[in-house]
Amino acid sequence: MKIGILGGTGRMGRGLARGYAAVGHEVFLGSRSAQRASDAASEMDGEVSGGSLAEAAEFGELVVLAVPFGDAVATVESVQDSLAGKIVIDITNPFGAVPPGQVAGIENNCKAAASARWVAAYKTTFWKTLDEPRGHDGQALDVFVCSEDAEAKAVVMELITATGFRAIDCGGFDNARTLDLMVPLMIELDNRHQTDARSSWKFLS
Numbered sequence: 001m002k003i004g005i006l007g008g009t010g011r012m013g014r015g016l017a018r019g020y021a022a023v024g025h026e027v028f029l030g031s032r033s034a035q036r037a038s039d040a041a042s043e044m045d046g047e048v049s050g051g052s053l054a055e056a057a058e059f060g061e062l063v064v065l066a067v068p069f070g071d072a073v074a075t076v077e078s079v080q081d082s083l084a085g086k087i088v089i090d091i092t093n094p095f096g097a098v099p100p101g102q103v104a105g106i107e108n109n110c111k112a113a114a115s116a117r118w119v120a121a122y123k124t125t126f127w128k129t130l131d132e133p134r135g136h137d138g139q140a141l142d143v144f145v146c147s148e149d150a151e152a153k154a155v156v157m158e159l160i161t162a163t164g165f166r167a168i169d170c171g172g173f174d175n176a177r178t179l180d181l182m183v184p185l186m187i188e189l190d191n192r193h194q195t196d197a198r199s200s201w202k203f204l205s
Helices: 011-022 032-041 053-059 069-083 107-111 150-162 173-193
Strands: 002-006 026-032 047-050 062-065 087-090 117-120 142-147 164-169
Touching: 002 011, 002 053, 002 069, 002 117, 011 026, 011 087, 026 032, 026 053, 032 150, 047 053, 047 164, 053 069, 062 069, 062 150, 069 087, 069 107, 087 107, 087 150, 107 117, 117 150, 117 173, 150 164
Parallel strands: 002 026, 002 062, 026 047, 062 087, 087 117, 142 164
Antiparallel strands: 117 142
């Protein structure tokens, strides 16, 4: 699969790119600085290239939105025509920029490209775990996934699983609101217990 990453030169974007490329996907890093993206891509193994945000959106059969939440809507609006009908994985975290407990970040961002197929994922995934998707106990770390599109969600969950994580179906966008609120607590706990951004929420059943 061809995967475009909007914000591909950030820590999350690069980490996801490495994981996707390692399991055989073609990846395109998109950045406001095409040269920076190209340079970052040249340092990676696998089929990874880089360029502008527009090129990444056009390239990807699936597109990852990995820019800061405050830049998300403007970024999506600038490439919305290229996102029509495509799966968009929204990994952004609002950190209180939307009313807590009322509207999820993805509910805000998806309005900028209503014809795309939106999936929230990696919300509670620290960047340092992307290269090490298993905890100290050997269990795969969990990635919580929310979408109103069951087929798109299944594709994303399969992609997550292929890279070594365990994908957890968390229902629709209403539950993405809860995931958004889990992130500040996760960061506080990480700092409190000094786990060096390698902690993860775990669903036990």
